Amino acid sequence: MDRTERFGMADRIITIGFLINAVLMVMKLLAGYFGSSEAVLADGMESACDFAAMLVTMIALKIGRKPFDEDHPYGHGKAESLSAMLVSLGIFATGGVILFNAGRTILAGTCLKPHGIAVVAALVTILAKETLFRYTRRIAQKLESPAVDSIAKDHRKDALSSVATLIGVGGAYWGLSVMDPLAAGLTAFFIFYIGWETFHNAAHDLMDGQPPREIIGDIKAIIDKIPQVECVHEVRCRRSGQYLIVNIKLEMDPQMTVKQSHEVTVIIKKCLFEEFPNVGDVMIHVNPHEPDAEHHDLIRL
Template sequence: MNEITDAKERSGAAQRVTLIGALINLLLSVIKIIIGYTASSQALIADGIHSLSDLFSDAVVWLAARQSINRPDRDHPYGHGRYETLATLFLGTLLLLVAIGIGWDAAERLFNPDELLIPGVLAIYAALASILAKEALYHYTLHVARQSRSKLLVANAWHHRSDAISSIVVLIGVAGVMAGLEYLDAIAAIAVALMIAKMGLELGWEAMQELADRALAKTRVEEIRHWIGQVGGVRDVHMLRTRSLGGDASVDVHVLVEPRISVSEGHLISVLVETGLKQHFDEIMDVTVHIDPEDDEDPPDGPILPQRSQVVADLRQRCADLLPDLNSLDLVLHYLNGQVHLELQLNDAAVAEQDLAARLGDLGYLGSIKLLRTIQVQDPNKAHPNGA
C-alpha cells in the first residue's frame, strides 16, 4: 500500500472520502427514515436518525481535514494536527449523545406496549441496503485512512462500520417482530444505542489521551530508539519522549556521544538523527535532539561548576606569566564527572603541564590539564606551484 505523505494530498484524500461518505449518509438516512415510518419500524427510524447525525460528524471531519493541513506558525509551532484530535473528540461526544437519545426513546416504547410498532417487509430491504452501503464505505474510508495515517479517518471508518452493525441488529429486530416477537424491534434499537455509545466512548477516550500528550505505541517507540542507536557517533539513547499530533508525531531525545568531541561534531550527529528520523518514520514531523557527553538521567550531586569566564579569570590570576596572551589562545573546557577538564592549545613549547598543575592544583573543580602544540603544515601546492 502506497502511503500518502504530502500534507496537501492527505488533506485532499480525507476531504474526498468524507464528502462521498456524507452523500451516502444523506441518501441512507432519507431512505431509512421514510421506510421506517412507512413500515412502522422503530429500530429502522432510529438507525436513520443515526445516519442523519453522521452528516454532522462528516462536516466536522471535513473541516478538520482542511484546517490540519496548515503549516506550523508562530501561534501553532507544532502544526495544526490537533484539530483532527479535537474533531475526533467531538465525534465521540456526538455519538454518545445520539446513543442516549435512541436508547431513551426505545426504552420508553418498551415499557409502554401500546407504543410498540409492527414493522413491514420494506424495513428488511432498507436494512439490507444500509448494511451493504455502510460496509463498503467502511472499507473505502479505512483504506484512505491507512494511506494518509489519519486517526480521524480511522475513527470515521469505524463509525461507518458501527452503522453497518447497527443495521444488522435492526434487520434481526425487524425479522423478529414480523415473526411475532413484538418486543424485539425496541430491544434491537436499545442494542444499537449501546453499540453507538461504546464507539463514542472509545473515540472520545482516545482523543482525550492524545490531547494529554500520550506517547506513541511502545513498539513504535522501540523502533525509533533502535534506529537512533544505529546512527554513527551515538553511544546510547535515553530520555526518549514521543507524542501524537493528529496524524503526525513529535520526538524529544537525549543521545550520548563521545565526551570530548567538538561542538560542531555533536551538532552534526544531532542533524543526522533529526533528518534520519523524519525520512525513516513518515509520521514524525518534529524532532528535538539533546547531545549529552555523559549520562544525565541521574546527575551527580555536587557544587555547580564554574563557567568559562570564571575559569579564564582563575587562569589569568595564577598563570599570567606562563600564559601572557591568554585571550588569543584556544581553550576548550570539558565538563565531565563533576569536574572541569582543560585543553589548551599553545604555540610556546616551553610551557609544561606540570607548571600549570602546580599553579592550579588547589582549584577544587579542576580535573585535568592537557596541552596541545600548534604545528603549521605547509600546503604542498603552495610550496611547489609547478608540481616540481
C-alpha cells in the same frame, strides 16, 4: 508522502463517506417512517448525527492542515483530536435518544409490525457501512489520522448497529413486533461503546499520551544504527493530528564539536523522516557520553 497528498487522501475518504452517509440517512428515515419500524428510524436518526459529525470533522481537517505559525508553533493538528471528541459526544447523545425512545415504546406496548422496505433498508446499510469502514480504516492507518480513524469507527458502529436493526426488524416483520424496539435499544449500547472508544483515544492524544510502544521501539532501533550515537537516553512522542512530534535525548562523544554533533542530529532526522512519513518534527537533546556518570536532566513535570 507530502502534506498535499496526505490531506488530499483524507479529504477524499471523508467526502465519499459524507455523500454515502447522506444517501443512507434519507433512505433509512423514509424506510423507517413509511415502513413502520422504530429500529430503522432510529438508525436513520443516528445517520443524521453522523452527517453532522462529518461536517465537524471536515472543518477540523481544514484547520489542522494549516502550517505552524507564531501562535501555534506545533501546528494546528490538535483540531483533529478536538473534532474526534466532539464526534464522540454526538455518538453518546444519539445512543441516549435511541435508548429512551425504545424503552418508551416497549413500556407503552405500542409496537408495530414493520414493512418489508424496512428490512431491505437495514440490509443495504450493513453492506454499505462495512465496506466504508474497511476502506476508511485502511486510509486512517496509513495516515495515522485520529479524525479519519474516528470516522472509520463511526462506519463500523453503523454496520454493527444495523446488524441488530436487521435482526430486530426481521423478527418483527415475521410476527414478533417487540423485537423492533428491542433492536433499537440494543443499537444504543453499540453506540455507547464506540462513543467511549472514540472519546478515550481523542482524550489520550489531547493529553499528549505516548503512541504505541512499538513505535517508540522502532525509533530507538533506527537511532541505535547511527555509529556516532553512544546511547539513546530517552524517546518521547506526542501526536498532533496526523503527525508525531518526537523528542529524543541521546549521548555522544564529548570530544565532538558542536558542528559534528549537529551533523549527526541532521542524519537522525533524515532517517526518521524517511522511515516514518507521519513524523512532523524531531527535537534532539545531546548529552556527553560519560560511562560512569548519570545524566539528571532538569525537568518540572
